[in-house]
Amino acid sequence: MPKVKLLESAIYGVMKKEYSLLKEIKRLKSIRGSGTQLVSVYIPAGYQLSEEIARLRNEYSTSSNIKSKQTRTNVLAAIDKILQYLKLYRSTPKNGLVVFAGNISDDQSKSDVQLFSMEPPEPLKVNIYRCDSTFVLDPIEAMVDTKDTYVMVAMDGREATVATLRGSHIQVIKKIHSMAHAKIKKGGQSANRYKRAIEESIDDYYKQVSDIISDIFLRSEFKEKGLLVGGPGPAKENFVKAKALNYQIKVLGIYDTGYTDETGLNELVEKAGELLKEQEASKERKVLEKFMKEVAVGGLAVYGYEKTRIALEKKQASTLILNDTIELYKVKYKCSVCGSVLEKVELGNERQTKHNDGGTFGIIEEKDAIEELIDMADANGVETVFVSDESSLGKEFIMGFKGVGALLRYR
Secondary structure, eight states: OOHHHHHHHHHHHHHHHHHHHHHHHHHHHTOOOSSSOEEEEEEOTTOOHHHHHHHHHHHHHHHTTOSOHHHHHHHHHHHHHHHHHHTTOSSOOTTOEEEEEEEOOSSTTSOOEEEEEEOOSSOOOOOEEEEESSOOOHHHHHHHHOOOEEEEEEEOSSEEEEEEEETTEEEEEEEEEOOTTSOOOOTTOOHHHHHHHHHHHHHHHHHHHHHHHHHHHHHTTSOSOOEEEEESSSHHHHHHHTTOSOTTOOEEEEEEOSOSSHHHHHHHHHHTHHHHHHHHHHHHHHHHHHHHHHHHTTOSEEESHHHHHHHHHTTOEEEEEEETTOOEEEEEEEETTTOOEEEEEEETTOOOOBOTTSOBEEEEEEEEHHHHHHHHHHHTTOEEEEEOSSSHHHHHHHHHHTTEEEEESOO
16 A cells, blocks of 8 residues: 555544544543542653552552542542553553543442543643542643644754644654854855855755655645744744745744744744634634535535435545534334334434333444444545534534535535
């Protein structure tokens, strides 16, 4: 399989993982504890598990002094579950590990201590232990809030650090050092020859930086949304003015930062925060505006689970559009009296229990219908776009079109 196709497969695989993660986050958000009984543990990438286990044992000892018997019992049970779970790992997973445990029973007089775990989509940087009435979800939510990838460079006249940004994860691609702006002994050179040599060395430096940036875009077939440029001094502006970059690369913003290393990249992300938010909102708006326009004229768009599934099956779809909070399931029911089987596609909060002959339908099979659509999109190389319901267009998409639709290549 060609390298580009492998990259596309990886991108769409990430979409499915993010959907599963969003679904799990939504479930965990709905859990409320009585008092501070819900335990959240974040173990960073590369962190020694032995240190985390020692820390949890210390927390177990401290929690033995909790005055409320119910809270004490549930917290100790939660910590014990986490300790037992960590024994299954020889080392911390590549991106770190997040573990939640606590009493999830609606009846607080009864105890139902359950454990949930997830491996983050990006390297985890925080080390957290917390007992609260809710699980701590902000760090993991931040990783799935942003789905687009950007290229960044923090540079001055002598060095540059090129990286990619996805969500909150910065991945350094290359560090470049140059002597272009260093003082050179003139020797017997004339002033003009000396000036020309300096200019050529600067041009070579800018070309080296632009070649690395261009290569990132080319390898992904320009799936990155654009380039962010930062650094101290005028070199960053001069680099952009030099027009050494591939003409297809969009420079989204130029920002002053104090450094050219990882610290400078973090500064760049912070200063470009508002622009990045606008980029995400703009992408959603453009997709939804195109979808609404096509629906209005009976053009290249379909909506609803069944029509969208058929469009994916027939390879008509170019973009799968999903509300980022929708839960849709394919459910098979069986009647307890007549044995008849009923299959329906339902929202997560809908369940059928009654039958007209007095019997009761029981669920015999349940599948996630959204995952099915994402799998079909993945198999056919179709882009999946998640949209929120925070904007007016997003609200219309969930209310009028059930949060599921697709743009088509043809009818």
